[in-house]
Amino acid sequence: xxxxxxxxxxxxxxxxxxxxxxxxxxxxxxxxxxxxxxxxxxxxxxxxxxxxxxxxxxxxxxxxxxxxxxxxxxxxxxxxxxxxxxxxxxxxxxxxxxxxxxxxxxxxxxxxxxxxxxxxxxxxxxxxxxxxxxxxxxxxxxxxxxxxxxxxxxxxxxxxxxxxxxxxxxxxxxxxxxxxxxxxxxxxxxxxxxxxxxxxxxxxxxxxxxxxxxxxxxxxxxxxxxxxxxxxxxxxxxxxxxxxxxxxxxxxxxxxxxxxxxxxxxxxxxxxxxxxxxxxxxxxxxxxxxxxxxxxxxxxxxxxxxxxxxxxxxxxxxxxxxxx
Numbered sequence: 001x002x003x004x005x006x007x008x009x010x011x012x013x014x015x016x017x018x019x020x021x022x023x024x025x026x027x028x029x030x031x032x033x034x035x036x037x038x039x040x041x042x043x044x045x046x047x048x049x050x051x052x053x054x055x056x057x058x059x060x061x062x063x064x065x066x067x068x069x070x071x072x073x074x075x076x077x078x079x080x081x082x083x084x085x086x087x088x089x090x091x092x093x094x095x096x097x098x099x100x101x102x103x104x105x106x107x108x109x110x111x112x113x114x115x116x117x118x119x120x121x122x123x124x125x126x127x128x129x130x131x132x133x134x135x136x137x138x139x140x141x142x143x144x145x146x147x148x149x150x151x152x153x154x155x156x157x158x159x160x161x162x163x164x165x166x167x168x169x170x171x172x173x174x175x176x177x178x179x180x181x182x183x184x185x186x187x188x189x190x191x192x193x194x195x196x197x198x199x200x201x202x203x204x205x206x207x208x209x210x211x212x213x214x215x216x217x218x219x220x221x222x223x224x225x226x227x228x229x230x231x232x233x234x235x236x237x238x239x240x241x242x243x244x245x246x247x248x249x250x251x252x253x254x255x256x257x258x259x260x261x262x263x264x265x266x267x268x269x270x271x272x273x274x275x276x277x278x279x280x281x282x283x284x285x286x287x288x289x290x291x292x293x294x295x296x297x298x299x300x301x302x303x304x305x306x307x308x309x310x311x312x313x314x315x316x317x318x319x320x321x322x323x324x
Contacts, residue, residue, distance in 0.1 A: 006185040007208035010129055010151050011105060012077050014038030015320040016208030018131070018154075018187060019215050021045065021081050021107060022162070024288045025223045028069035030312070033220040035076035037316040042079040042107060043070065048222075050288065052281070056090055060097050067101045079105035079131065082119065095119060099126045108150070110134035110141055120148040133189070133210070135246065136165045137174055139181040146182045153184055154210045158248075159191030161213050161300035166247040172204055179205030191236075193302030198319050209319065213300045216287075218312045224290025227297055228309050236301040245274040252299060254292035256282060 007016035017039040019031070027048035031041030046052075048066045053059045063080070070078050080103050082094050098106055099122075106128050108116055112135075123130055132150035134141040145153050155178035157171025158164055169177075171190035179186040188201035189210035198209050216223050217231045230252050240257050241250045242264035251257035260282075263273050276282070277296070286295020317324065 005207050007152060007187065010185065011040055013040050015316060015323050017316060017320055018042065018079070018208065018210045020210060020212035022212050022216070024284045025216055025221060027222045028066050028073060030220045030222060031078050032070050032073035033312040034215065034316065035074045035078045037313040038320065039316050040077060040079055040105065043067065045081060046284070056093060059090065060093065064097060064101060067103060077104045079107050081107040081109060083109050091119060095122055099128065103128065105129045105131060107131045107133060110145065112136065117148040120150065124149050135163065136167060137178055139177065142178045142181050146184050150184060152187060153178065153182060154187045154189050155179065155206070157190035159301040160189055161250060161298045163246065164248040164250055172200060175201055175204040175206050191301040194305040195319060195321050197302060199322070211319070213302055214306060214315055215312065217306050217309050218315055219309060220312050223287050226290045227287050230297060231299060231303055231306055232308055235304040239299065239303070243270050243273060244277055245270040249277070250298060251296040254286060254296055256286065256292065256294055257296040260296065
């Protein structure tokens with residue numbers, strides 16, 4: 001396998017691996033560790049925080065501070081999502097901040113019905129590389145991403161953690177479907193946690209991998225220690241999956257996630273389940289605080305291959321063995 005490919009050349013990184021944004025469970029130290037190991041670290045929407053912001057000003061102040069912390073810890077590229085909340089009116093404000101702070105790579109989480117072309121033009125005019133990741137990947141939105149100028153496309157399969165796509169298409173089915181449809185490099189996401197999955201992704205047309213769960217079970221990740229151990233102790237066959245808005249969610253069994261599953265089985269609406277999940281800050285309470293009675297632990301199906309808690313550098317080097 002070539003030691004350089006289009007992903008590494010576009011992003012200016014050693015290895016074609018990107019760490020997912022993962023909401024509450026990133027911070028400057030963790031992101032810098034990924035970038036220093038040769039991948040592309042990414043600050044999540046609540047990176048380095050323990051409380052919800054109360055205003056847009058607080059959102060931008062906290063993000064600016066965390067970006068500057070990363071820059072003190074690494075001279076390597078790192079990424080930031082341009083959408084840090086469900087309020088799409090904040091996108092231009094965040095984009096301006098990222099331009100001001102000299103962030104080199106931005107993740108656009110593609111949402112159906114939102115026109116991203118003006119944002120893409122703004123980012124490209126400031127020499128920012130764009131990674132486009134649709135919540136529900138399809139040939140149509142892949143071609144749209146290419147049309148508006150995305151540099152890299154992420155093809156996400158149903159095996160992922162976090163908000164799972166609404167179409168039940170596995171990672172190793174979505175990769176060739178998307179990579180055959182566009183000319184820009186495609187990265188595989190969903191259940192990728194060992195070298196076999198990386199090799200399979202490349203065999204199917206991917207030029208890199210976008211990974212989340214495997215990075216949570218690392219020494220540098222800010223997730224609670226009991227959460228990391230639960231990841232090590234469980235496999236994909238243990239996981240619970242339930243409906244929510246906008247799609248599905250998957251969790252390690254906890255008292256709280258069992259409540260969410262029961263709501264689904266009893267016929268509660270997606271909105272009702274989502275209101276309980278997000279209104280009660282289930283992800284933050286579960287994964288950052290480690291309170292399994294009041295929160296859930298979202299992971300991908302690649303959990304089966306995570307056997308211990310390791311330094312970020314070891315994870316990157318193992319997954320990128322063929323590029324060493």
